[in-house]
Amino acid sequence: MxxxxxxxxxxxxxxxxxxxxxxxxxxxxxxxxxxxxxGDQVSPTTPIxxxxxxxxxxxxxxxxxxxxxxxxxDLSADGLTWTSSEPLGYGxxxxxxxxxxxxxxxQTEQKSTFTxxxxxxxxxxxxxxxxxGDGATFGVGQIIGVSFDSAVTNKAAVEKALTVTTTPAQQGxxxxxxxxxxxxxxxxxxxxxxxxxxxxxxxGVDMGGGVYGKTDRSTTYKIHDSWIAKADGNTKQMQIxxxxxxxxxxxxxxxxxxxxxxxxPHVISDKQxxxxxxxxxxxxxxxxxxxxxxxxxxxxxxxxxxxxxHENPNTVNQQGNSNVSHxxxxxxxxxxxxxxxxxxxxxxxxxxxxxGPSLPIWDTxxxxxxxxxxxxxxxxxxx
Numbered sequence: 519m520x521x522x523x524x525x526x527x528x529x530x531x532x533x534x535x536x537x538x539x540x541x542x543x544x545x546x547x548x549x550x551x552x553x554x555x556x557g558d559q560v561s562p563t564t565p566i567x568x569x570x571x572x573x574x575x576x577x578x579x580x581x582x583x584x585x586x587x588x589x590x591x592d593l594s595a596d597g598l599t600w601t602s603s604e605p606l607g608y609g610x611x612x613x614x615x616x617x618x619x620x621x622x623x624x625q626t627e628q629k630s631t632f633t634x635x636x637x638x639x640x641x642x643x644x645x646x647x648x649x650x651g652d653g654a655t656f657g658v659g660q661i662i663g664v665s666f667d668s669a670v671t672n673k674a675a676v677e678k679a680l681t682v683t684t685t686p687a688q689q690g691x692x693x694x695x696x697x698x699x700x701x702x703x704x705x706x707x708x709x710x711x712x713x714x715x716x717x718x719x720x721x722g723v724d725m726g727g728g729v730y731g732k733t734d735r736s737t738t739y740k741i742h743d744s745w746i747a748k749a750d751g752n753t754k755q756m757q758i759x760x761x762x763x764x765x766x767x768x769x770x771x772x773x774x775x776x777x778x779x780x781x782x783p784h785v786i787s788d789k790q791x792x793x794x795x796x797x798x799x800x801x802x803x804x805x806x807x808x809x810x811x812x813x814x815x816x817x818x819x820x821x822x823x824x825x826x827x828h829e830n831p832n833t834v835n836q837q838g839n840s841n842v843s844h845x846x847x848x849x850x851x852x853x854x855x856x857x858x859x860x861x862x863x864x865x866x867x868x869x870x871x872x873x874g875p876s877l878p879i880w881d882t883x884x885x886x887x888x889x890x891x892x893x894x895x896x897x898x899x900x901x
Contacts, residue, residue: 547621548572552628554614561730562606562634563722566591566614569599573620583611583631605721608730609636638728641666643718643735646701647863655742657864658707659785661883662739664718669697671726673898676700679731681717688712693888693896695880705890707866710761712741745861747827749847751779751871754838756847758860768853769838771830773845776808778874780845783886784820784867786827789858793817793826797844800824810844816854820847820867822882827867829854841872 550573556564566589568578574597580589589612591602606612614630646663647656662682670676677692682702684690690704708714715738720731749756751772758766773779796811800823803809817828823845830848837848847867849857861867866886877884885893 547624549624550574550618550620550626552616552618552626554616554628554630556632558632559635560632561722561724562608562610566602566606566612567599568601568614568616570597570616570618573618573626574598575600576617576619576625578616579614581613582607583613606634608634608640610634635730637730639668639730640732641668641670641720641725641729642732643720645716645718645735645737647739649737650739655740655862655864657786657862657866658710658741658744658746659783659866659883659886660708660739660741660864661785661885662702662714662716663695663699664702664716665699666725667698668725668729669727670729671697672724673700673726675723676720676725676731677897677899679719679723681719683715683717684708685713685715691894691897692899693879693885693893694898695896701883701885703885703893707744707746707886708741710741710744714739714741741864742862745865747857747861747865747867749779749867749869749872751841751869751873754841756849758857760860766856768849768857771833771837771839771843771848772841772869772872773874774842775873777844778841779825779843779847779869779872780821780874780877780881780884781869781872782877782884784825784869784877785883785886786818786820786861786863786865786867787822787882788819789862790817791815791858793828795824795826795844795846797824808844814846815851816849816858818858818861819882821877821884827854827857827861845874 551571553569555567578600589602590604591600593600611633616628618626644665673694688704690702692700692702694700718735721734723731744761746759747756749770754770756768756770757764792813792815794813797809814828817826819826825845827847829851831851833842833848834850836842876887879885
């Protein structure tokens with residue numbers, strides 16, 4: 519009996535009691551948890567983010583509830599985060615199903631549904647000038663503009679979504695002409711050969727008052743050689759300056775005392791070989807003093823209230839001697855054709871000593887009337 523008892527209590531060489539059995543139990547891994555953001559009524563440009571803790575994501579499916587199409591997204595390299603990679607739609611409902619496995623391979627599934635906001639209105643951005651066709655170029659005075667079909671009250675947010683890139687780089691700024699229209703120009707005329715890229719990343723942007731951006735748009739403008747005409751009401755002469763050098767001088771007749779030509783820089787916004795000019799378009803009707811209606815040739819518009827550079831054979835004797843027009847810059851047929859062949863959209867006509875008021879900023883395009891300091895005050899973004 520003593521021998522048996524001794525044997526039962528003896529230890530092995532490693533100190534473990536002989537005849538004893540040991541076991542260990544590994545604790546279960548915590549369940550994976552899945553979080554999904556954002557919640558309801560967000561902008562469609564706010565990304566969907568799915569995150570896993572205590573595990574890794576295995577599958578994430580986001581589906582438009584009405585259309586059934588899946589939303590694209592990317593899973594991070596560590597498997598912890600999935601982020602949508604495309605914008606959503608306004609007023610749309612999305613179903614989200616996300617699966618994650620914990621360290622033991624046990625699956626957790628999380629489902630969610632949310633709806634994006636529905637705008638009161640969606641504002642479409644129209645560009646000025648319109649996106650050009652192949653090979654189209656503009657002059658050094660061309661104003662860049664974006665206008666909307668709804669009023670903008672959150673101008674700073676919209677302006678921050680408008681990006682202008684110039685090559686070579688030139689300082690520029692936006693100016694809000696009215697509640698629906700913003701213009702962009704440089705401190706001085708554009709440099710000849712400049713490329714201007716406009717990116718309007720407005721989709722999903724809160725423009726204020728329940729109005730949101732309808733779409734993103736982009737375009738590129740090319741600036742050609744510098745063509746500037748300098749029309750002097752005192753000398754009744756117009757110098758033509760090409761890339762800084764005077765290349766022509768021609769006699770002119772500006773607006774008479776009753777209808778003086780606006781003073782200051784004008785920008786050519788349209789050109790037509792012939793235009794019917796009718797005073798009724800600005801309120802002087804048939805039978806009233808000063809009424810006229812006539813067809814004029816080689817016409818280049820320099821303001822929206824009826825000022826053109828054009829041929830007028832009836833005032834050739836006055837050209838170079840007196841100002842007798844209704845506000846236009848009158849030229850001889852020969853000079854008008856030369857001007858028409860060389861000046862194009864965005865080129866500049868600077869009028870001095872006309873006796874007229876400054877061209878209003880809204881009058882296509884009076885933007886260059888403002889000093890650079892005053893122009894910058896029209897921006898909604900400070901600093």
